[in-house]
């Protein structure tokens with residue numbers, strides 16, 4: 839039931855903030871995950887974050903699986919979709935980089951997931967599918 843149509847409409851029109859899209863031949867403008875390697879706050883914090891990432895709503899599916907930029911063998915874990923929580927959008931394989939390569943995501947996103955109590959909001963489904971890469975691209979040289 840829509841109790842606040844105006845708010846819902848604004849969210850539909852809002853663009854999703856993209857993160858975790860890595861450099862490839864087709865998209866050389868994106869950062870390399872090696873620039874994001876760091877130390878997680880704790881194993882528990884990383885686990886909550888990877889669970890959050892894994893439970894986003896599938897948005898776009900691509901032909902075939904993504905590949906690991908660190909050269910791991912192709913695996914279904916890398917995924918073939920983008921996932922969203924209604925505010926952010928990321929590739930399905932992003933959690934692999936956290937678990938296997940100690941990639942640390944921007945604090946802005948971690949705070950957001952924490953603010954959702956590490957649970958994807960129900961309202962996230964079916965909202966915007968327009969990507970905004972400006973925040974993600976701004977991290978390219980100073981990550």
Ligand SMILES: [Zn+2]
Pocket residue numbers: 906907908909910934938939
């Ligand atoms: Zn890998």
